[in-house]
Amino acid sequence: MKILVAECKQEVSSFNPVATLYEHFTINRGQELLAYHRGIESEIGGALEVFGARSDVQLVPLWGGRANSAGALEQDDFERLAAEFLQAVEDHREGAAAFYFSLHGAMAAAVELDPEGYLLREARALLGPQIPIVISLDLHGILTERMLQHCDALTIYHTYPHVDLSDTGARAARLLLRILDEGLTPTIARVVVPALVRGDELKTATGIYGKSIRQAQELEATGVALAAGMMIGNPFTDVPELCSQSIVVTNGDADAAGCAALDMAAAFWEQRQSLQAPLVSVQSAIASARQLQGTAIFADAADATSSGASGDSNAILAALLDAGYDGTVLLPIVDAPAVRLARETGLGQIGEFKLGGACDPRFVPVKLQARIVMLATGPYYFESWGNEQDAGDTAVLQAGKMTIIVTTRPVYHFDRSLFLAHGRDPQNFDLVVVKSPHCQDRFFIDWAAANYNVDAPGSTSANLQSLGHTICRRPMFPLDDGVVFTPAVQIFPLPAAETR
Numbered sequence: 001m002k003i004l005v006a007e008c009k010q011e012v013s014s015f016n017p018v019a020t021l022y023e024h025f026t027i028n029r030g031q032e033l034l035a036y037h038r039g040i041e042s043e044i045g046g047a048l049e050v051f052g053a054r055s056d057v058q059l060v061p062l063w064g065g066r067a068n069s070a071g072a073l074e075q076d077d078f079e080r081l082a083a084e085f086l087q088a089v090e091d092h093r094e095g096a097a098a099f100y101f102s103l104h105g106a107m108a109a110a111v112e113l114d115p116e117g118y119l120l121r122e123a124r125a126l127l128g129p130q131i132p133i134v135i136s137l138d139l140h141g142i143l144t145e146r147m148l149q150h151c152d153a154l155t156i157y158h159t160y161p162h163v164d165l166s167d168t169g170a171r172a173a174r175l176l177l178r179i180l181d182e183g184l185t186p187t188i189a190r191v192v193v194p195a196l197v198r199g200d201e202l203k204t205a206t207g208i209y210g211k212s213i214r215q216a217q218e219l220e221a222t223g224v225a226l227a228a229g230m231m232i233g234n235p236f237t238d239v240p241e242l243c244s245q246s247i248v249v250t251n252g253d254a255d256a257a258g259c260a261a262l263d264m265a266a267a268f269w270e271q272r273q274s275l276q277a278p279l280v281s282v283q284s285a286i287a288s289a290r291q292l293q294g295t296a297i298f299a300d301a302a303d304a305t306s307s308g309a310s311g312d313s314n315a316i317l318a319a320l321l322d323a324g325y326d327g328t329v330l331l332p333i334v335d336a337p338a339v340r341l342a343r344e345t346g347l348g349q350i351g352e353f354k355l356g357g358a359c360d361p362r363f364v365p366v367k368l369q370a371r372i373v374m375l376a377t378g379p380y381y382f383e384s385w386g387n388e389q390d391a392g393d394t395a396v397l398q399a400g401k402m403t404i405i406v407t408t409r410p411v412y413h414f415d416r417s418l419f420l421a422h423g424r425d426p427q428n429f430d431l432v433v434v435k436s437p438h439c440q441d442r443f444f445i446d447w448a449a450a451n452y453n454v455d456a457p458g459s460t461s462a463n464l465q466s467l468g469h470t471i472c473r474r475p476m477f478p479l480d481d482g483v484v485f486t487p488a489v490q491i492f493p494l495p496a497a498e499t500r
């Protein structure tokens with residue numbers, strides 16, 4: 001059985017003014033795709049383990065594109081990515097038995113607001129209606145009607161923070177093989193919930209959202225569903241179909257799928273108020289941190305590069321300077337011009353820097369005199385997953401008791417990789433800024449004296465009403481008051497007459 005494999009993954013924040021370009025994508029063609037994913041914690045990595053155990057499967061890697069989170073893709077750049085992917089499908093479709101497509105689900109281009117739906121529709125057009133297409137998605141994805149029309153089944157992450165990438169890919173691969181081996185005919189039910197959510201209660205191991213996930217896992221474990229999940233969308237991807245939604249896939253049993261999806265959606269809606277992020281003002285967090293013995297973590301969800309923010313917020317830096325905070329501070333910032341200045345000025349020298357606002361004009365640059373204590377370049381490795389991150393040229397600046405790691409490009413901060421790669425252990429500081437939606441227990445919370453989820457401005461603020469959505473379907477909780485949830489099941493595939 002010839003099984004096609006491809007990937008297209010990015011998550012955008014519509015409120016980040018820095019557009020994503022073709023060049024920001026890492027492209028893998030043909031066997032490069034499998035070579036990259038083999039043995040790493042990724043969906044295709046997990047799928048390879050399952051497919052690899054079968055001697056009757058011939059894997060045909062098509063194309064893979066993935067980029068770090070940022071602003072929406074330029075339209076031309078998306079079209080270039082799409083053309084490359086579709087050419088690969090065209091070149092290898094002959095004799096294909098099935099297609100596994102690893103997606104994130106929260107992409108958006110300047111004009112095409114449903115890129116994944118476009119790719120699936122066009123791939124379906126090339127492959128024909130008989131070839132099973134199974135996709136995997138991040139639970140932050142925005143699963144659109146068009147995506148549901150042009151795939152046969154899907155699997156969705158069951159963890160946040162995400163630690164089941166491989167497992168989600170493995171589940172997709174096993175489901176795909178069952179469709180081929182047993183002739184299953186999947187039916188997908190979904191119920192859209194008009195709510196956007198954020199905050200620590202989303203941690204699936206400890207938070208309220210975990211209950212929804214356990215419902216989905218129970219459906220899979222008992223065999224009621226072939227796959228199930230509770231998607232919450234990426235609240236920063238302002239596209240028409242942004243929402244939360246329950247998804248249940250059964251073997252042709254629309255009633256069972258619909259009932260289970262309704263149950264999950266109703267339970268989720270009940271918890272919507274608890275699934276918001278309690279935030280503390282930066283000023284009161286600083287006041288509290290002064291009293292602390294041990295390290296204070298300031299989680300700056302509003303500039304979370306992994307959620308799609310620009311990473312150039314200086315809001316906390318400015319507040320610390322204003323407040324005259326006198327403890328030791330470790331904080332990261334994206335500022336390419338400052339890195340260039342540091343390199344020109346030279347290691348060990350003192351420079352006059354203007355930090356912040358290099359990408360997002362909402363931040364006014366902060367003037368700061370600092371010594372350049374380290375210059376670095378080249379990739380380093382995530383402690384989370386072991387794969388590469390590349391911040392580009394990087395400078396470590398020392399301004400009084402402040403240690404500022406200035407990168408050329410945004411990198412992810414949900415673990416300590418950037419700090420440790422530049423020789424700075426966050427445990428040695430009084431206050432550490434972590435530009436991430438949450439601080440993970442194992443990396444920060446377990447040893448820190450306190451964690452403050454601060455309400456700073458930024459393109460991925462957990463203060464969802466501050467963002468200014470203009471495109472997503474309204475009314476939407478918590479953007480609007482008095483939102484009413486009218487549960488309605490949608491079943492896919494649609495009857496042939498309704499397929500667009």
Ligand SMILES: [Zn+2]
Pocket residue numbers: 138139140162
């Ligand atoms: Zn996610």
